[in-house]
Amino acid sequence: MRTGERRRMTVEERRQQLIGVALELFSRRSPDEVSIDEIASAAGISRPLVYHYFPGKLSLYEAALKRASDDLADRFVEPHQGPLGTRLLRVMHRFFDFVDEHGPGFSALMRGGPAIGSSRTNALIDGVRQAAYVQILSHLDVQDPPARLELVIRSWISLAESTALLWLDGRRIPRRELETQLVHDFAALAAVSAAHDKEMATLLHGMLADEPADGPFSDLVGRLMTLGPPLSL
DSSP states (O other): OOTTOOOOOOHHHHHHHHHHHHHHHHHHSOGGGOOHHHHHHHHTSOHHHHHHHOSSHHHHHHHHHHHHHHHHHHTTOOOSOSOHHHHHHHHHHHHHHHHHHTHHHHHHHHHOOTTOOOHHHHHHHHHHHHHHHHHHHHHHTOSSOOHHHHHHHHHHHHHHHHHHHHHHTTOOSOHHHHHHHHHHHHHHHHHHHHTTOHHHHHHHHHHHHTOOTTSHHHHHHHHHHTTOGGGOO
16 A cells, blocks of 8 residues: 555445534534535535435434434433432433534434434434433332333433423523433422322332432422422421
């Protein structure tokens, strides 16, 4: 090989390059607004060559979404060490890091759109939600969750998604405050469910057993206490 000669990419290397370029563009603007010509230009290749590796923009978007969904699912992976509230707060930090990095793409993904209508795309989204659900269950050390617990966790995951979307629309609330608020929301949802179910009450006591005085769950109790006697029961 002559000195300075560029090595030709393999098929898989070129595909991965295109996925990375597309993901970067989709992260800055809605996928519907990104053309194949832009992707080709950013990758330094011709438009026909993009079609050589991907049959269309939707297939390229799905490949980029697969990489992004794997990344997002990984954000919910957390070592089982320390109080639950602290673990959830770290998860929310990483979740909002992802939302911050992929704002327009995340928004388009969750809200849907003309370029995001395939069953494969929907399956990837559901896969992220399921991965988050399984991770939370593992932190609660629950193998066979009762219906009320499943409702709490899945409602909280949906709340995290909708909160992130609202935050992207103007970012009017500091994200760190929203991260803490979402951890508080998890405790609040569990507490409301515990008021109606003994099994959930036992689970809630376990969640709070190792909570330190400066932990997120204790912080919620302290904030509620400052609201006055009617709410300090």
